Amino acid sequence: MNNKQIPFIAGLILLIAIVIGLRASIYILDEAEQAVIVQLGAPVGEPVTTPGLHFKTPFIQEVRRFDKRVLSWDGDPNQIPTRGEQFISVDTTARWRIADPLIFMQRVQNERGATMRLNDILDSVVRDKISSTDLVEIVRSKDWKISEADLARVQLSGEDDEEILLQEVQTGRQELVKSIFDQAASQMPELGIELVDIRIKRIDYVEAVEQRVFDRMIAERQRIAEQFRSEGQGRAAEIDGDTKRSLAEIQSEANRQAEVIRGQADAEASRIYSEAFGADPEFYAFLRTLESYPKTVGPSSTLILGTDSEYFRYLRDVSVQKSQAE
Numbered sequence: 153m154n155n156k157q158i159p160f161i162a163g164l165i166l167l168i169a170i171v172i173g174l175r176a177s178i179y180i181l182d183e184a185e186q187a188v189i190v191q192l193g194a195p196v197g198e199p200v201t202t203p204g205l206h207f208k209t210p211f212i213q214e215v216r217r218f219d220k221r222v223l224s225w226d227g228d229p230n231q232i233p234t235r236g237e238q239f240i241s242v243d244t245t246a247r248w249r250i251a252d253p254l255i256f257m258q259r260v261q262n263e264r265g266a267t268m269r270l271n272d273i274l275d276s277v278v279r280d281k282i283s284s285t286d287l288v289e290i291v292r293s294k295d296w297k298i299s300e301a302d303l304a305r306v307q308l309s310g311e312d313d314e315e316i317l318l319q320e321v322q323t324g325r326q327e328l329v330k331s332i333f334d335q336a337a338s339q340m341p342e343l344g345i346e347l348v349d350i351r352i353k354r355i356d357y358v359e360a361v362e363q364r365v366f367d368r369m370i371a372e373r374q375r376i377a378e379q380f381r382s383e384g385q386g387r388a389a390e391i392d393g394d395t396k397r398s399l400a401e402i403q404s405e406a407n408r409q410a411e412v413i414r415g416q417a418d419a420e421a422s423r424i425y426s427e428a429f430g431a432d433p434e435f436y437a438f439l440r441t442l443e444s445y446p447k448t449v450g451p452s453s454t455l456i457l458g459t460d461s462e463y464f465r466y467l468r469d470v471s472v473q474k475s476q477a478e
Contacts, residue, residue, distance in 0.1 A: 176210030181217070186253050188216045199253040218253040222348055223263065225270050231358050232282045234290065239358045244278050246270070246350040248340070256344030269343060274350065277336045285328055291355060294324030325352070 181187055186201045191213045200206055201220070208215065229243040248270065250256045260266045282290065329352060337347040 177207050179206055179215045184221050185217050186220045188253050188257050190214050190216055195254055218250050222247050222249050232279050234287045235284055236286055238287050241356045241358050242282055243354040245353050247348040249346050251346035252344035259343045273339050274336055277332050281332050289323050292321045293326055294321050
């Protein structure tokens with residue numbers, strides 16, 4: 153290496169050192185990030201929250217980046233007794249953001265540490281509020297009104313269900329969630345966190361209680377079904393009785409009308425006979441006498457009558473007239 157190459161190599165080394173130094177001193181934040189500058193393990197200056205190009209002391213300072221967006225928290229379902237000693241499973245969720253990255257880094261280090269602290273705080277607040285509240289206040293809103301259809305349906309289930317349904321709501325679920333939010337949010341600034349909101353995703357009975365509730369619901373539905381079935385059978389018997397009574401009335405009226413018609417027909421026949429036979433009384437007497445013979449004289453009948461008997465007068469006259477004709 154000659155004397156002319158030494159300045160060139162030194163300049164090249166200096167240029168590389170400058171590039172490396174510039175590269176190590178420049179960092180870029182996007183819109184979803186914020187940062188804290190740490191020097192030898194201790195934070196330096198205020199948090200950096202504006203996006204863009206920023207500078208730091210190379211090699212001795214480092215950048216701790218934190219998310220600037222709204223993050224979600226999902227708690228595990230907890231079995232909590234209500235004020236009425238009804239065990240329910242409560243599943244909650246919340247949204248939060250890192251409000252002060254410096255305090256956040258000092259207190260919880262990172263998002264994993266924040267999640268653990270949120271678990272402790274939110275689960276504790278939810279448990280305290282649920283355990284001091286009646287179930288009806290947890291599941292209903294304050295402005296909830298019972299409909300006529302719901303009231304009519306529950307009246308079939310029994311007085312207990314009707315009493316529960318008509319129970320007045322003092323605070324309601326919205327107020328309950330708001331009180332949970334207010335109490336939990338008041339503990340967040342010391343962690344550098346802002347609690348955006350919290351919601352109860354789902355409320356269920358615990359498995360043991362749920363099975364008893366289902367059994368009770370099934371028994372109640374069976375009781376209602378049996379009641380409907382009994383009422384239907386009673387109504388069917390009533391309809392059947394009405395039908396039989398109506399049928400008897402119709403048959404009686406038909407028989408009465410038939411007797412009236414028959415009587416009118418007999419009267420009309422008698423009138424016609426009377427008119428017909430009135431024109432020749434002798435012929436009428438002759439015809440009535442002939443009609444009586446088959447009724448009084450049978451194959452096994454024996455009559456002892458004189459020859460001058462009036463009963464056989466017409467036969468005797470016919471015999472005499474026949475003899476005279478011969």
